[in-house]
Amino acid sequence: MTGANDAELQRKRVVVPMASTVAIFTPPAGDAQFEECRRALERDGFLVIDRLLDESRTAALVAATDKVWNDHLGSGGSAVFLHEFGFLGRDRQFLRLLTEPTVLRLMHEMLGANIYLYHSHLDVHPPRFSTDPFEFDWHRDGGSMNDDLEVSPPPRLAVKAAYFLTGVESASHGALHIVPGSHRSPALPADLAHQKVPLAVRAGSVVLFDRRLVHARGANLSTGTRRALFYSFAHRWVMPRDRVTLPAGAERMLSPLERQLLGLGNDLRDFHVPSALPLASWSPPAEENAHSA
């Protein structure tokens, strides 16, 4: 792990029966712990928060994800995997995660208040008994964001939250692999094989990562299906990578904060020169701020 001394890591490390060599944070409470999380994310390019979602919420999200998967299979979709963009309209619980207080606070602190969900995907990966090169497709998020700007390393622009609904016990369970600190490198590291770190996580955990962090999904060689939800936030002046389609009538039920975070509104100037941003005056509701994990 880059930049943190051993004593600091030891203090933050929770007892997780997995082969993980990175610091795993418990859900932060209070300004000092949030500041530690923000600094770790800024320094290392990623942050693992253990079991941010409690068991019942995780189980409900698994059920909602399985419904999407079964609908996909029922309509003749591939049984190999599902990578569905803009899925938040598929279940109210997915929309609720948009304003998950811990993640939203950290997103706000990393990117400012003028942000929205520019990219999202729901992923289901059943076990595969072969490896395939695409599963180790090392990349930074953002496509041509990485090439078009005359700045090296490229600017942050977006931060992603990956909610793991099923535990990833080891590298071979379809772990998200990362190269710590690579968000600050000008190019993809040459020696990925030696620098890569698989992130083992328990169900309900979230991994936040800077879109520039070099990462890849590992093959799921376990016997269980991996389910994960990805929410990527960017400045509102970044074009959407994909769009969330809501069910009929749902838009008028949204709060002003949800509207901002879904990138709704026709005043294009406001995306660049915001007048009033609901996120700027937002603070987490007290009951949602408590974690039962």
Ligand SMILES: O=C(O)CCC(=O)C(=O)O
């Ligand atoms: O599924 C994973 O673990 C990695 C996903 C990924 O590469 C991405 O979100 O850009």
